[in-house]
Amino acid sequence: MTAISPSSTLAELVIARPARTRLFEQLRLDYCCGGSRTLAEACAQRELDPSTVATLIAALDAEPGDRDDAHDVTRASVGDLCDHIVAAHHGALRRDLPLISDLVATVVRVHGVQRPELRDLQRVFTTMRVSLEQHMVVEEETLFPACRATAAGVLRGVDEELLGQHEADHDEVGESLVALRELSGGYSAKRALCGTHRALLESLRELELDLHQHVHEENNILFPRVRAAAVR
Template identity: 35%
Template sequence: METTLENILNVTLLDPQLKHPTIFNRFDQLDEGESLTIHNDHDPKPLYYQLLGQKGNIFTWEYLEEGPQWWKVKIKKRVSGEIEETLGELAAKDLRKAEIFKKYGLDFSCEGKKTIKEACAEKGLDVTKVEQELQQTDKEPASRPMSYDEWDLDFLSDYIVNVHHRYVRKNLPDITAYAQKVMEVHGERHPELIEINNLVKAVGADLLAHMEKEEIRLFPLLKTFVNRTKETASQKTLTSNEFQHFIMQHEAEHAFVGNEMNDIRKLTNYYTLPEDACASYTLLYRMLDEFEDDLDLHIHLENNILFPKAIELENQIQ
């Protein structure tokens, strides 16, 4: 065994039968917030799952080096009460992480309240690989991303209306028209286009009704919270529980539209064009792909930033 002041354990010097027991013992000796770095001659990934199974989610796992000669992993014991951040919280702090979530098909908008481990377990993904890529974004120079989580509710509400609601209203008519046109031309050879066309119409109707409800009632109500006034009838008639239920209804509508877009993505085989795709077919898939990207950010801004801030502020002024 090789131990230094940096608390490093060279696992290759241990008898194979003693490797995991020794690592577990060393981990148990750590105080909260302290870490152990192990050096090994192969990827110790099975240790991650064994630690998780026996100790629970009380540690973080960070690859410092990955072969070909050495694998070095820093294992840190979490501080008691430290809560693992959810997909939505991580994306709210650094939107670059959202690109990693998209890469692995992890829904950070409608299902943003799940932790990385929960989301990966549901999809059968290698959580160590996902976490490693997320950690890599922390090491990359920041590119001055939009600080959505620092904006006031009224400003963020106006941004959502002026950017995302406007995007939907501008692009939805074209998407709907092309979905109908492509179905009529190619539907016989590609019957999935019939369902895609129906789903596009459903997304449009659901989303337009939802946005109108936000603009007429929800967003004006949030602005009264910012101004600390009691002027609107809406605010007077909503208790804290009623307001939280109101928010939950909006989240449920987000989830419904999100599921419809998920169905479209699957039916298009993730926007993969068939060999006989014409220009209109190609344009439709490109517009749908872009529309979904915008919708992901749109829902993320509301579910993971706007709504939690609104509930917190509403509690303060009751």
């Protein structure tokens, strides 16, 4: 087994081996917004033993077969990465957010009196949806064209204020996801009050997974690459 250094950042570990995201999701180690933290720091926050987690990572790496999947975009060009994010992640959000909104509305209408926390969930989700929809428009119309131009050498610098605002937006999304998970009891199917509620919990769980990957690809791969291109 290859030794895993506790001083490696979560972003570095995932970029080196994208399949590690599955373990990090199980352990709830934040590799997207918190990707700049070291493994030791992240484990301390979750009260996990970094040596044990490092052993689990090494064991995963040693499993036979190709463990890396279609989420491996580490070698994509800036332009291809922007296209991937729009097609894979923005496309999924535009498809899924309205569907989840309908599920939330139905569950609140039927079970809101019995489970008042569902109204809090609806409020958090609705606020996050509005933010994400606005965020995607700015990315597609302003940020991503600027990223492509910077990588191509057309722009001599990158708008740090714009990148910083997007990173702050990602932090807000991360906080919303934490709140949604808490309000949903960790998306446990055992908490489902009916078939619609069960579908909502599963949809929110899948949304969380996709947004973690989405933010990771921007914060930890796209933005550092654009910043590096800007100083060449």
